[in-house]
Amino acid sequence: MRLKALHILLIKVVIHLAALTPVLLTYWQAVNDQLGGDPVKAIIHFTGLGAVKLLLISLAITPLALRFKQGLLINVRRLLGLYAYFYAVLHLASYLIFELQFEWGLFIKEIIERPYITVGMAAFIILTSLALTSTKSIQRKLGQIWQKLHNWVYLAIILAVVHFYWSVKSGILEPAIYAGLTIILLSFRKQKLSLALKRRAKNKQKLKK
Ligand code: HEM
Numbered sequence: 001m002r003l004k005a006l007h008i009l010l011i012k013v014v015i016h017l018a019a020l021t022p023v024l025l026t027y028w029q030a031v032n033d034q035l036g037g038d039p040v041k042a043i044i045h046f047t048g049l050g051a052v053k054l055l056l057i058s059l060a061i062t063p064l065a066l067r068f069k070q071g072l073l074i075n076v077r078r079l080l081g082l083y084a085y086f087y088a089v090l091h092l093a094s095y096l097i098f099e100l101q102f103e104w105g106l107f108i109k110e111i112i113e114r115p116y117i118t119v120g121m122a123a124f125i126i127l128t129s130l131a132l133t134s135t136k137s138i139q140r141k142l143g144q145i146w147q148k149l150h151n152w153v154y155l156a157i158i159l160a161v162v163h164f165y166w167s168v169k170s171g172i173l174e175p176a177i178y179a180g181l182t183i184i185l186l187s188f189r190k191q192k193l194s195l196a197l198k199r200r201a202k203n204k205q206k207l208k209k
Helices: 005-031 037-068 071-099 104-113 115-132 135-142 144-150 153-167 173-187 189-209
Strands: none
Touching: 005 037, 005 071, 037 071, 037 153, 037 173, 071 115, 104 135, 104 189, 115 144, 115 153, 153 173, 173 189
């Protein structure tokens, strides 16, 4: 069966519900003291992992659409990517508000001195630039540059998983599973990635000459 516009609309409604309900529930539980002994840690964990999961799901859309010949499925990619960014914003905001209590000096110090925060920040900057350029009109205006810019999502997911791995104090099984999923999803883009890298190396050589 080929998915039609109505199916895509329904899938989008499900994505909205599945992404927003747990956020509301988690913050509601935090306000009502139902998140265990360390609610700040629980919120940072939930939002950080949520961002990684949504990024991975958004990266799974293209291979799925190609495998099952469902062209319209591509239309849900942007929504998933924006929700990944929404979770990343909540993650960073929760850290800044609840853990650092808006101590901007300390935040800068953490970015400089803690490599896992530096890497998280780099992932966040990439996701911000992708979210800001995600509209159809900007996509049309930027043309080929847009595609090049949005290929940075591959680096963002790698940085996010490295940040995850580095941030856990014990039990590397969970980050290892997400690293494995990232490798599988990036392997579908092997050709595209090696072409881009070759092109970059060629351009560098040209500049040297
Ligand atoms: C400036 C940006 C960021 C900051 C300051 C930040 C900060 C943190 C902190 C403080 C932790 C908890 C470490 C601990 O338990 O002691 C953490 C964990 C984590 N972060 Fe980030 N993060 C940032 C960006 C990101 C982004 C962009 C993602 C995903 C796309 C992400 C995903 C995660 C994940 C999955 C964890 C592990 C959660 C856990 O198991 O507790 N982070 N981050």
